[in-house]
Amino acid sequence: MAIEFVDQSIDEIWEQIVRMMNECPEPHKDSECVYQFDLSGEMDGTYQLILNKGKVSVEKGSPYNYECRLIMDFNEFKQLLFGQLNSTMAYMMREITVDGSLGLALKLETLLKKYKELN
Secondary structure (H helix, E strand, C coil): CCCCCCCCCHHHHHHHHHHHHCCCCCHHHHEEEEEEEEEEEEEEEEEEEEEEEEEEEEECCCCCCCEEEEEHHHHHHHHHHCCCCCCHHHHHCCCCCEECHHHHHHHHHHHHHHHHHHH
């Protein structure tokens, strides 16, 4: 996954994610859900990643009901994006907290790994 973190604000990172996923919708074309990320640490905030049958958007805050909420430190978020975070292990070690569907959290990890393989 070609996401650049150096000298990027959290909003710019989300813009890169949305652009990349919308340019290549195949891995998420059948997905329809809202993921909420509650980030802490170096760059914090609440963001929702909305997957809607091949279209992706991000909202700051929590305007929609989510199916899966991930609470994590920004460093875990970076590892997740780079495909370096085993979300099952991180969940068991309490490095991330999942509220809602654990299955969707695992599906997100698989989805992000597909994007990493594309680059």
